[in-house]
Amino acid sequence: MKFKTFITIHATVLAFVGLGTLFIAPTLMGSYGLRVEEHGIILARMLGSLMIANAVLSWLFRDVTEPRALMAIVYQQLVAWILTLTVSFIAQLDGAYLPIGWSNIVLYVIFSYAWVHYGFIKPIAKQ
16 A cells, blocks of 8 residues: 555544544543543543644645655654553453453554564655
């Protein structure tokens, strides 16, 4: 897959999930078996806001060709996805989520691998 196609999909997924987390956090969290109170809803909405900002960043990087800039976004995204994967995996193992939580982990593994692929296996900075 071409990097521009990947990063467009990446931005779209982040925007979609971010908007859901921002506007319907209690419903979205409830589908994972989480009961959230006021503080949890605020934190979830903050996360949604960050996801939307990350989507905008990804969208803006679709046409970037400068190697250092490309590697900067690879490192940023890779760190973000690996940390998200780690936190979610631990929460899933601790029983915090219903079984549907595994779907998030699968998505996080896919995105983490994609960033490894574009950063180190088939570096976009050298294409």
